[in-house]
Every structure is written in C-alpha cells, then in structure tokens.
Amino acid sequence: MTDQYKEFSEHLRKIGVLGSIGALLGWDNEVYKPEKAAGIRAEQNALLSGMMHEEFTSPDFEKIVEGLSADKSLSKEQAINVKKVHEDLLKQKKFSKEFIQKQSMIISEAFGKWHAAKTQNNFSLFEESLEKVVALCKESAEILGYEEHPYDALLDMYEPGMTTKKLKVIFANVKEQLVPYYNSLLAKKQVDNSILHHKFEKQKQWDISIELLKQMGYDFAAGRQDYAPHPFSVSMHPTDARITTRVDENNLCELIWSSLHEGGHALYEQGLDVRYFGQPQCSAASLGIHESQSRLWENNVGRSLVYWKANYHLLQKTFPETFAKVDVMDFYKAINKVQPGFIRTNADEISYHLHVLIRFEIEVALMEDKIKVKDLPDFWNAKYKEYLGVDVPTNTLGVLQDVHWSHGSLGYFPTYSIGSFYAAQLFAHAEKNIPQLKAKIENGETGELLSWLRTNIHIKGKLYTSEEICEQTTGEGLNFDYFMKYVKAKYDVIYA
Amino acid sequence: MTDQYKEFSEHLRKIGVLGSIGALLGWDNEVYKPEKAAGIRAEQNALLSGMMHEEFTSPDFEKIVEGLSADKSLSKEQAINVKKVHEDLLKQKKFSKEFIQKQSMIISEAFGKWHAAKTQNNFSLFEESLEKVVALCKESAEILGYEEHPYDALLDMYEPGMTTKKLKVIFANVKEQLVPYYNSLLAKKQVDNSILHHKFEKQKQWDISIELLKQMGYDFAAGRQDYAPHPFSVSMHPTDARITTRVDENNLCELIWSSLHEGGHALYEQGLDVRYFGQPQCSAASLGIHESQSRLWENNVGRSLVYWKANYHLLQKTFPETFAKVDVMDFYKAINKVQPGFIRTNADEISYHLHVLIRFEIEVALMEDKIKVKDLPDFWNAKYKEYLGVDVPTNTLGVLQDVHWSHGSLGYFPTYSIGSFYAAQLFAHAEKNIPQLKAKIENGETGELLSWLRTNIHIKGKLYTSEEICEQTTGEGLNFDYFMKYVKAKYDVIYA
Structure with missing residues (x-):
C-alpha cells in the first residue's frame, strides 16, 4: 500500500x-x-x-x-x-x-x-x-x-445508477402484470388467517425470534435485538450491527417477520469486509441491495413453505393451544394471505408494490410539475381506489402515513420495491447455484445460502453498483420477470 | 456576558x-x-x-x-x-x-x-x-x-483540596474509634438476617426498586435503570443521567440498595445547573461529594428505620411468604447486620471504612517508599487480620479484588469513606434544617430532603471545593464525629 x-x-x-x-x-x-x-x-x-x-x-x-x-x-x-x-x-x-x-x-x-x-x-x-x-x-x-x-439525481443518492427511465419500465410491469394478477387473487376464495390473531405471549414470541435469528446465522456476539416502536437495523461496524423489533400480543405477524427482515439487513452489515472499514468497500452498495437482503430473508425464505416445514414445530411447541391441530400448509397460507389495505407497512408481499408504485408516480409527477402539492390528497386517494380498490378513510391513514417526504427523501421509496425484485432474482439464482437449496431450507439449513450471499453480495460492499452486482451474480441487470414468476408460482398454489 | x-x-x-x-x-x-x-x-x-x-x-x-x-x-x-x-x-x-x-x-x-x-x-x-x-x-x-x-497531588485529582495530612487525622479516628466500636458490636449477640436470603423473584425486586427510585425523586424522563454486572451511574447531561443495578434471586440485599446508591448519584447529576453545561458550575464538586449523595440515600435514608416504616408494606405485599409475619424492626436489624468479610463491596456500613483504611495505608506507604509492591499480598493479609479479624483466603479475594490500581487510580479509594463521612454530617444538618425530617421520611416524604440537597449541594456544581460546600452547609469542614455519632446512635439500638 x-x-x-x-x-x-x-x-x-x-x-x-x-x-x-x-x-x-x-x-x-x-x-x-x-x-x-x-x-x-x-x-x-x-x-x-x-x-x-x-x-x-x-x-x-x-x-x-x-x-x-x-x-x-x-x-x-x-x-x-x-x-x-x-x-x-x-x-x-x-x-x-x-x-x-x-x-x-x-x-x-x-x-x-x-x-x-x-x-x-x-x-x-x-x-x-x-x-x-x-x-x-x-x-x-x-x-x-x-x-x-x-428525478435521476435524487434516485442516485439512494440507488447509484438507477434512472427514472429504468424505473418507469419496472413500474409499468407492476401496473400491467402485478395489478391484474393481484385482482385475480382477490376474486378467489379468501384464505383464513384468523389463527394469527389469537393471543401469543410476548416473551414466547421474542424467544422464537431469537431462535430463528440464530438459525439464519445472525451473530449475536456482533449485534443484539431490542424492542423499538418502529423496527429498524443500525450498524456501527460489522462487529456491532444491531436490530430492533416490535411485538403485538394479538398478532403473530408483527414480531417474527420484523426480526427476519431486520436480521436480513444486519447479516449484510455483519458480512461487509471489516478490513476496509470507512471505505466504500466496507459500505452497503445501495438501499435497494440492502432491502434485497432483508426481503430475501423475510419473504423468499421466511414466508416460504419449506422454511416453515423446518420451523413450524417451534410454534406448535410454544403455542400448542393455537397450532397443535393446525396443518403447516394452513399456517403457510395464513401468513401469505393477500388483503388490500391503505397502509404500506402492513401490506402483503404483492400489494406492497402497488403502494410504492403510487409514491413513485407522485414523486415523478412532482418533479415534472405535473401535480401540485395541494392536490396530493385527492390524487393519492384516487390512485388507491384505482390500484388497490380501497377507500382511504383519512389523510392521516393516507398521504400523511409515511415520514420520508418530511425528511426531504424523494427518490427513496422505489428502493423498497427494487429490493424485493432483486431478492426474487437473487434467490432464483441461489437456487440454481446451491444444489437442493429448498430441501436444505426444509431441513433447517440456511448456512449455504448465507455463504452464497456473503460471497456474491456482502463482501463486495460498494465496489460495484447494485446493477453491476446483480449482473455479476445473475448474468443480467434487474429483471422484473423473476419477481412475477416467484409470485405466481407461490400464490397460484396458495389460491389454488 | x-x-x-x-x-x-x-x-x-x-x-x-x-x-x-x-x-x-x-x-x-x-x-x-x-x-x-x-x-x-x-x-x-x-x-x-x-x-x-x-x-x-x-x-x-x-x-x-x-x-x-x-x-x-x-x-x-x-x-x-x-x-x-x-x-x-x-x-x-x-x-x-x-x-x-x-x-x-x-x-x-x-x-x-x-x-x-x-x-x-x-x-x-x-x-x-x-x-x-x-x-x-x-x-x-x-x-x-x-x-x-x-500523595496530595494524587488526592487532588479526585478530591480537590484534600490532603494526606487531613486524611491521616480522619483515618486515625477510624482506627481509634471505629475499629474498637466495631469489635464491640461483633462481641454482642448477632442479628439474624436469614430472611434476606429467601427466594425473591427478580422482576418483583426490579419493580420495587423502580417504585423507590420514583419516590426519592429520580426523574425517569431524564434517566433510566438497566441491569449491569457492576452497578454504576453515568451522566451524559442533567437530562440524561442513567443508573444500573444488579439482582440476585437469593439475596434481597443486592438490587434495592444498589438502586438507592446509584439513584443518589444520579439525583446529584440531575440537579446540576443545566444552563452551565460544560463549565465547572455544571460539574460534580468531587468524588467525595458525589459519594456523599449516593451514601446518604443508600444508608442514612435507605437503611434507616423510618424509611422502612414507610416502605416495608411494599415488601410485605410483594413477598408475603417471607415478610408477612416479620416485624419491620426485625427487617431493619437484618439489613443492618454487621459482619466482617474480606470483600470491600460486600461490606456493611461500618466495616466498609476498615477496607478503605487498609487501602489508604497501603497507598501512602507506596508513595513514601515504605513498602514494596511484591510485599503487598502479605501486608494486605496482615492488615485484614488486624483490623477485620478475617483470614483472606486468596489474593483474588484479597489484594487483587479491586480494579482501581490497574487504572492507575491511586488516591481514589479514600473518597469512598469521605463520601460516607460527608453524608453523616450533611444528614445531621438536614435534620436540623428540615423540621420533622424523620417523621416526614416515615410518611414517605423525602421531597424536602431532596430540595435541601439541591439547594445546598447540587446546584453549586464545582464552584466550590467539597470542604467549602461542607462549610457553607454545616458551618464547619469535614468532621468525622458526625459519622461516629450516627453509627453509635444506630447500632447501639440494633445491637442493644
């Protein structure tokens, strides 16, 4: 040197x-x-x-x-x-x-x-x-x-290399493919998820999350989990990457998947190359790549049938009064129920991107002077009616729900969707590269998946853009088809 | 300005x-x-x-x-x-x-x-x-x-104005008055404190400490309590003065008095004049004054009969199996049992100062070249035999027990005793200045005591030395007689 x-x-x-x-x-x-x-x-x-x-x-x-x-x-x-x-x-x-x-x-x-x-x-x-x-x-x-x-200049702060043009193509896919598919699911016989709303003792939920975090490879000697009103992950250093979660005694959906999501973020941070601390090489590539890691663990792994075949016994042992007699397939369906709503953070895995689509359209329209701030509430409510079919009851639960704009963060929202789309694409390639990946997950073995992510994503830090990392790993840039394929394969079965 | x-x-x-x-x-x-x-x-x-x-x-x-x-x-x-x-x-x-x-x-x-x-x-x-x-x-x-x-130069770092000469007088008093008095107590019929060693659920002990901290005026909106292996208080700012405590399920002595002690430190920090943050005026006067605040709440208040007349019901309600049929006087005696030991931090209110005396004598002897480091273990053990009558079983439990010397902190230990002696002197004057103070404490009212400390100690910060603050408040400098009088009045009754 x-x-x-x-x-x-x-x-x-x-x-x-x-x-x-x-x-x-x-x-x-x-x-x-x-x-x-x-x-x-x-x-x-x-x-x-x-x-x-x-x-x-x-x-x-x-x-x-x-x-x-x-x-x-x-x-x-x-x-x-x-x-x-x-x-x-x-x-x-x-x-x-x-x-x-x-x-x-x-x-x-x-x-x-x-x-x-x-x-x-x-x-x-x-x-x-x-x-x-x-x-x-x-x-x-x-x-x-x-x-x-x-808008490209704003996007670049969060997702270096991303452009409005590329996003317009992606969100056109969301609009043309995901929205109609979503509506087709809503037209089918609905899944019953009432078992997720029994009473689940907080400490027991916490203990399960710790068990699952350990299993996915989160290093508690280089991090910790605490409660916070809004789950988040924060990294001081690869040796100190912490997460928070939240709990609802009457809703099992809250804690476990918050922990898996934030755990995914923290695994990325723990996997950065500590030798280069302070340099781009030891920083996250982009918000989209960061989110791909959290979504991959939360959804592609954590809401999959194989994952719960491996771990359902934990729930059955801990909450026998609710789960002893419920089949894992019914539990799997329950945690994947689609249900349109007006709050982004409560959205299911599919409609989530309809929420982001709306924010993307608004942000672009604002930057193009095609809409005035004062007209946002009406615009917002009309879009929610159009894409999600819901009536937004109040501005508090509508256009005012998210903090981001008040932070000056226009250009941030799209990274949430980009993260999910990358996650689907990466997971598809992990399946190609790791023999019997699903069978391994079903066996409770996610170590090879983590190693694959460490090598292909984490260790590279910010040496490359998200697009470059995606190309190196999957042979092509971000491709929405993977997500669509993933969603269809999954939900066609759930809503068969 | x-x-x-x-x-x-x-x-x-x-x-x-x-x-x-x-x-x-x-x-x-x-x-x-x-x-x-x-x-x-x-x-x-x-x-x-x-x-x-x-x-x-x-x-x-x-x-x-x-x-x-x-x-x-x-x-x-x-x-x-x-x-x-x-x-x-x-x-x-x-x-x-x-x-x-x-x-x-x-x-x-x-x-x-x-x-x-x-x-x-x-x-x-x-x-x-x-x-x-x-x-x-x-x-x-x-x-x-x-x-x-x-040694004066070292003392001055922790207790500005304190000298070896003054301390020699004080510790001569400890040796001549406290040691024989202590031995006279040991010769009497011993107090039974076995009720403190029943099983006490950790969370319940914690809840009691929170209640007592609130009652003494500790502001939880400007601080918090957590668990730590070694209880301590740390202040970021008068609006963020935190404490820690520890718990032992089989020993009631651990948590409550750790909390009261650290709470006393934190009350001092919360009472500093925030307008002068960063200046001496918003800093603690000395370690001795700091310790006087913790000892006053831990001992002069927290191990007094009147305090427990006010609060014993909390223990009786929480742990009825142990305390329902035990009289408050017996509880009071139990928490004040004297028992010579070889660990400073476990010592009772009297023998504590024999531990400090030994360290003081060693530190002065080291500075005067009257003892060699290699002879410390023997010197230590002989002193423990002489003053406390105990055989030190190992160096780990003897000369190696405290971390201070490894931090380079010679001159620090005396402040622990100075703190207790100031506490006795201050409390005696609080009793003179606050009508019916003991009756008020017996009624659960410690607010006036806190106000008195705020005005006479806390708000002055480091504008004056500990000696000056003591003179302003009590009309004279540090006077060991107060402690001796306090101890005798208390233990003559307990060991009557």
Whole structure:
C-alpha cells in the first residue's frame, strides 16, 4: 500500500469511526434515550455530523484523493474506492454552505409540520413545508446535475445508477402484470388467517425470534435485538450491527417477520469486509441491495413453505393451544394471505408494490410539475381506489402515513420495491447455484445460502453498483420477470 | 456576558458535548455492547478523548482563558469557572506528550495483567505492571507538584483540596474509634438476617426498586435503570443521567440498595445547573461529594428505620411468604447486620471504612517508599487480620479484588469513606434544617430532603471545593464525629 493510500484509508477510517458513534446515538435515540434528553441528543448529533462533514471536505484530504485519482499503481479495488470517494467529494462540494443551511432548516421544520398534520389529520398544516421540500429537491437535482430526468439525481443518492427511465419500465410491469394478477387473487376464495390473531405471549414470541435469528446465522456476539416502536437495523461496524423489533400480543405477524427482515439487513452489515472499514468497500452498495437482503430473508425464505416445514414445530411447541391441530400448509397460507389495505407497512408481499408504485408516480409527477402539492390528497386517494380498490378513510391513514417526504427523501421509496425484485432474482439464482437449496431450507439449513450471499453480495460492499452486482451474480441487470414468476408460482398454489 | 466569556462557555459546551457522547459509549459498553464490538469501541473512545484533549488544550482556547483570567468585569461565578478551568489547563500542560503516551501504555497493559492475575489468583502476573503504575503515580505527583506530600497531588485529582495530612487525622479516628466500636458490636449477640436470603423473584425486586427510585425523586424522563454486572451511574447531561443495578434471586440485599446508591448519584447529576453545561458550575464538586449523595440515600435514608416504616408494606405485599409475619424492626436489624468479610463491596456500613483504611495505608506507604509492591499480598493479609479479624483466603479475594490500581487510580479509594463521612454530617444538618425530617421520611416524604440537597449541594456544581460546600452547609469542614455519632446512635439500638 502506498503511503498516500494509507493516509486515505486512515482518514476514511476516522470518519467511519465518527459515523459509527453517530449510529450508536441513533440506536439509543430510538431504543433507550430518556424523553428529556432530546435537546442534548440533537446537539450531540449536530456536533458529530459537522465534524464528519469537516473531515470529509478538508482540503488536505481532497488533495490526497486527487493525488490518488491520478495514481496508476493502485490495485483495482483501491482505484474503485478512490473513484467512489472522489465522486462523493465532488458532489458534496457542489452544495454551498447557504444551501446546506437552508436544507437543514426546511427539513427540520418539515418534520414537525408533518407530525402535527398527521396527528391532527390536517394536510394543510404540512402543505407549505412539503412545497418547500419539493422545491428543495428540484434545486438539489439541478445542483447535482443529471442526464435525462431531474428525478435521476435524487434516485442516485439512494440507488447509484438507477434512472427514472429504468424505473418507469419496472413500474409499468407492476401496473400491467402485478395489478391484474393481484385482482385475480382477490376474486378467489379468501384464505383464513384468523389463527394469527389469537393471543401469543410476548416473551414466547421474542424467544422464537431469537431462535430463528440464530438459525439464519445472525451473530449475536456482533449485534443484539431490542424492542423499538418502529423496527429498524443500525450498524456501527460489522462487529456491532444491531436490530430492533416490535411485538403485538394479538398478532403473530408483527414480531417474527420484523426480526427476519431486520436480521436480513444486519447479516449484510455483519458480512461487509471489516478490513476496509470507512471505505466504500466496507459500505452497503445501495438501499435497494440492502432491502434485497432483508426481503430475501423475510419473504423468499421466511414466508416460504419449506422454511416453515423446518420451523413450524417451534410454534406448535410454544403455542400448542393455537397450532397443535393446525396443518403447516394452513399456517403457510395464513401468513401469505393477500388483503388490500391503505397502509404500506402492513401490506402483503404483492400489494406492497402497488403502494410504492403510487409514491413513485407522485414523486415523478412532482418533479415534472405535473401535480401540485395541494392536490396530493385527492390524487393519492384516487390512485388507491384505482390500484388497490380501497377507500382511504383519512389523510392521516393516507398521504400523511409515511415520514420520508418530511425528511426531504424523494427518490427513496422505489428502493423498497427494487429490493424485493432483486431478492426474487437473487434467490432464483441461489437456487440454481446451491444444489437442493429448498430441501436444505426444509431441513433447517440456511448456512449455504448465507455463504452464497456473503460471497456474491456482502463482501463486495460498494465496489460495484447494485446493477453491476446483480449482473455479476445473475448474468443480467434487474429483471422484473423473476419477481412475477416467484409470485405466481407461490400464490397460484396458495389460491389454488 | 462578554463576548469572550461567551466564547469560553461555548467552547466548554462543545467539549462537554463530546464528553457526553463518550459517556454514552461508556454506558453502552457496560450494558448492551456486543462482545465482538470491543475493538471498534476502543477506537471510538480513543478518537473522542483525543478530540476532547485537543479542544481543551487548543492555543486559541488558552488565549481566551488567559484573557478572562485577567478580566475584572466577570461575575463571581464566572470568575470561579474561569479560575477552575485555568487550573485544569495549567495541569494538563504540565504533562508532556511522551508522558501521556507512556501513561496510556502502562495503564492499558496494567488492566489486562490485573485481570489475568485476578482470574488466575496469581499476584506475580500483576506485580511488574503495578510497580510501573506506582512509579507513574510518583512521577505524576512530581510533575503536578505538591506542598507537603506527593500523595496530595494524587488526592487532588479526585478530591480537590484534600490532603494526606487531613486524611491521616480522619483515618486515625477510624482506627481509634471505629475499629474498637466495631469489635464491640461483633462481641454482642448477632442479628439474624436469614430472611434476606429467601427466594425473591427478580422482576418483583426490579419493580420495587423502580417504585423507590420514583419516590426519592429520580426523574425517569431524564434517566433510566438497566441491569449491569457492576452497578454504576453515568451522566451524559442533567437530562440524561442513567443508573444500573444488579439482582440476585437469593439475596434481597443486592438490587434495592444498589438502586438507592446509584439513584443518589444520579439525583446529584440531575440537579446540576443545566444552563452551565460544560463549565465547572455544571460539574460534580468531587468524588467525595458525589459519594456523599449516593451514601446518604443508600444508608442514612435507605437503611434507616423510618424509611422502612414507610416502605416495608411494599415488601410485605410483594413477598408475603417471607415478610408477612416479620416485624419491620426485625427487617431493619437484618439489613443492618454487621459482619466482617474480606470483600470491600460486600461490606456493611461500618466495616466498609476498615477496607478503605487498609487501602489508604497501603497507598501512602507506596508513595513514601515504605513498602514494596511484591510485599503487598502479605501486608494486605496482615492488615485484614488486624483490623477485620478475617483470614483472606486468596489474593483474588484479597489484594487483587479491586480494579482501581490497574487504572492507575491511586488516591481514589479514600473518597469512598469521605463520601460516607460527608453524608453523616450533611444528614445531621438536614435534620436540623428540615423540621420533622424523620417523621416526614416515615410518611414517605423525602421531597424536602431532596430540595435541601439541591439547594445546598447540587446546584453549586464545582464552584466550590467539597470542604467549602461542607462549610457553607454545616458551618464547619469535614468532621468525622458526625459519622461516629450516627453509627453509635444506630447500632447501639440494633445491637442493644
């Protein structure tokens, strides 16, 4: 390693350590922070992010990065690390201090307004702030630059390389293939999932989730699970990747699949290459790839029949009064019941993407000036009626349900769907590459699957874009057909 | 406020925020950190403490402090804040970078050696490291300077203003008055405390501690309680002062009094003046004063008869099988049984100070070159035989029991006894100042006591030394007679 590259990696490591401290503050914030500590926590966060920004944009570091950008002696991986950091640096430099300050003011105001609007079911309280957020995103896109569509600049922050054009094709598939298929399922005789709504002691649900997490390979010596109002995963470092979950005594669906989902995220983080901590090589490739890992474990594995053939005995032993006499096939059908609703986070595996489709259409329309913020509630409700067939009862349960826009995060929602679509494509190839994968899962053996993900996804970090990783692993870029095929194979049986 | 004072307080606030982040890392470390995260945690700590040191010793800040030191327009409190910070700065500047590095190396090695020695009951594994620590402390004392005794320089770090001379007088009292009194108690008919060793469900013990903490005024919106192997309190900020406790299903003594003790520490931190966060005015006066707050709640309140007259019903209701037919007086006697042992942290309220006396004598002898490190085990065991009448079975349970010396903390132990002695003196004056205090405690009302502590101790922060605070509150400096009187009045009744 050259001295300059050593300086480069040590400086990034320092920023990484600062980031890891910030991540711990974030974890504590959601899990254990006392109420009155909100003020000091805000100060701690502001100080840390200011320091990280200062370190990243320091002239000395810039010089090093520029020097390395012209260095032909770097290894292939080193050169990619430098290139990615250089790109980030150039992006950060595009924003003036005034813009950053304005952005921070608009966003911190927007969150409060959104919260009030949602609590009081009064969209007009959020309207003006949301207009500012949209204007800010447009300005951001202009500052960052784009080739075809301003929305591309926003997408690129969460899913490097993704474009509006590609997404339009994908979501056209959702609209043309998934929506009619979904409606065909709804027309069939409905699955009965009432067994999932018996009473399930919280501690027992918790114990099952710990057992399942261990089984999937989540390393509790490099992470932990706690309760939080909104399940999330947060990684300080590959040796400290934590998850949270939530529990409902009257609904078995809550805890187990939250744990599997967040466990999938954390497996990715635990699998990053710790030697390069702070560098792109030890960072997640994209939100879409991150989500592919959580969805794969939650759905492709965790809602499959083979998985429950392996694990149903745990439920039967723990909750015999509910499950002793219920066949695993009936349990499998129950956990996969499709049911249109108006809340994204409660949606089934298929209709979930109809929720995302609506947000995608709205975000693109906003960026194209084809819709005004004040018309969002009506637009929203009409789309829910059109795609999901449901009447949205209130704005609180409709256009105001999600926090993302108040964070200024336009371009984020599509990564949720991308994650599921990648998951289907990756899982299909895992099945090709790992002999008897389903039989192994049915035997409670998911170790080979994890190794396959470690080698093909985790260890690569951010050396490649999500599209590149997908190509390396499956021989082609993101292809919606895999998801459609997966869904049909599964639900044709469930709704036979 | 002058501009310069504003800069001064803002810079200290920044250092305070960094410190508060470090405190959260420390909390997490003891409570929730996954095992494998030890490495990244060490990096996080090193980075933060380096930054704090850099900020505190920055030439710009030094200039401000020097400017303010000559500023006659400051308020009395401002002038004290400046003076204390200036003193700290001058101290820090005395240590060369080489010394700091050597110190850090010796200490980090010492902890590992001590741990191995304790685990393997092999003092010789620690011997060389401890010799280095003692040499380091001597060097430290010479660098810092002192008037009469090198040990004074060490004491001053934990208990500003305390001297070897004063302590020798205090511990002579312990030896001449407390030791014989203790032996007279041991000669009497022993108290039966077997009721404390029944089976007590952990969750129920926990619930009682929460109830008692709330009752004493601990603000759970500005703190929280968790389990940890070693109970401690840690404060990020007056709005985030947390405690931990531990539980033993077969020993009621563990949880409740750990919680009261740590709760006393946390009440102090919650009572500091948040407006001056980062400045001495919003810091604890000394370890001794800190300990006086924990001991006062743990012992003077929490092991008093009136306190249990108010709260015994909680125990009787929760554990009727044990306490329904036991009189509160018998319970009171049980929790105050004296019993000589060889472990400091398990000691009763009286013999505790015999443990500290031994450490004090050893530390002074080391500083005076009157004893060699290699002779410590024999010296230790002889002293335990002499003062406590016990045979120390192993070095693990003897000279190796405490971690402090491995941290380089000579001069720390005396603050534990100072805390109890201050507590007795303060409580005696609280009784004078608050009409019917004991009757109020018997009624479950400790609010006035807390207010009295807030006004007389907490809100003053580090504006004054412990001795000064004691004089302001009780009309005289630390006086061992209060403790002796308290102990006699209490134990003469228990052992009547």
